[in-house]
Amino acid sequence: MTWGFVGLGQMGLPMAHRLAGVTDVVAYDRKGRDFEGLNCVENSSGLAGCNVLLTCLPNGAIVEDMLFGDAALAQALPDGAVVIDTSTTSHGTATRIGARLTDMGLAFLDAPVSGMQQRAEDGTLTMMVGGDAATLNAHHDTLASMASKILHVGPVGAGQLAKLINQLLFDINMAALAEILPISAKLGLDPDQVAAIVNSGTGRSYASEFFVPNILRGVFDRGYPMQAAYKDLIAGAEITAENACPAPVLAAATATYQLALANGFGAEDKGAMIKVFERLIGAEFRSKE
Known part of the structure; x- marks a missing residue:
């Protein structure tokens, strides 16, 4: 199984490194940066075909733009793929994204994290997940590489x-x-x-x-x-x-x-x-x- 990772900032970079330690990861940075220890692609098209796409971006507008805008990451994913958004957005943004992805035949978990950079580096973040419990359970062990506490808190939007x-x-x-x-x-x-x-x-x-x-x-x-x-x-x-x-x-x-x-x-x-x-x-x- 291949995971795509979008957003290699203060929190995303250490999270991506943790994830790459347990599964195959293809990483993309919007600023075109390359990072040692990660399989970085030059543009978002390199994420096509990923089974799971994890985003860690500054705000909801950027998340929506990456998924449905010019980058069109959601359209590049295979049927049944899962999008897991660890960004801090809002309840309304999460439910809107979830509805659009469902219409496209994709699953969605809103999974923001709590903890600062050091905890991201240590893999001890707290992850609050909204969405289908079975989908979370299927990927729980992989997500545990980044978060030592993972809580399913309700439907899509509840995580935010x-x-x-x-x-x-x-x-x-x-x-x-x-x-x-x-x-x-x-x-x-x-x-x-x-x-x-x-x-x-x-x-x-x-x-x-x-x-x-x-x-x-x-x-x-x-x-x-x-x-x-x-x-x-x-x-x-x-x-x-x-x-x-x-x-x-x-x-x-x-x-x-x-x-x-x-x-x-x-x-x-x-x-x-x-x-x-x-x-x-x-x-x-x-x-x-």
Whole structure:
């Protein structure tokens, strides 16, 4: 069985390497790059005939364009082939893609992943899968090369919903850290000690464990750029509005995120949200060592 892999970015490249360790993989990068250790093809036509096509792309518009636009990857796949999209898109995009692929005689799993680059390299991502359970079961062992936890969460689209819930909590956590940590520095507490207290106490979260050590060192390029990740906040606003779900804490976190973007921090990771409040109160949360 041959797998096609499209999207060799920060997350996709290590995922493709993991996958290539357990099955035949044909990889395609939209920027035409070639990577050692992967069988890379020069154009999307090289993916024709793959039994499974896995995509890991920046957003839903690009996924749809690759599948149904000029590249027309979906048309190149044999009948009964499976498309597995690990990109972060939206519930609506996933259901729309699934319907179009079904009409073409193809199966679809929306399977976004959670975990940052290091976990992609380690093969310890969490994968939330929406779609037919039997289709997932047929490919579970191969997907396990990339994800140590694979959860079937419902029909097509449910994977994106589950990923969104996780991402919004992550964003809220980082927005809270951005607001509160500079206050501790303003009031004279030692940032290194505060960081140690937070990351060993009840204020601990994945956001604090990942971002706070980097913030102390003034490093803001270790995570996904905020400008690219903003789509999660847009999706959160849309789905809560459509379903009349009050989300005041999410709205406040979104405002913090927007302030960071408006202040020109979009190319930096989410930890850079702290700069908004550091500027406002005139105190930096940085290591004194």
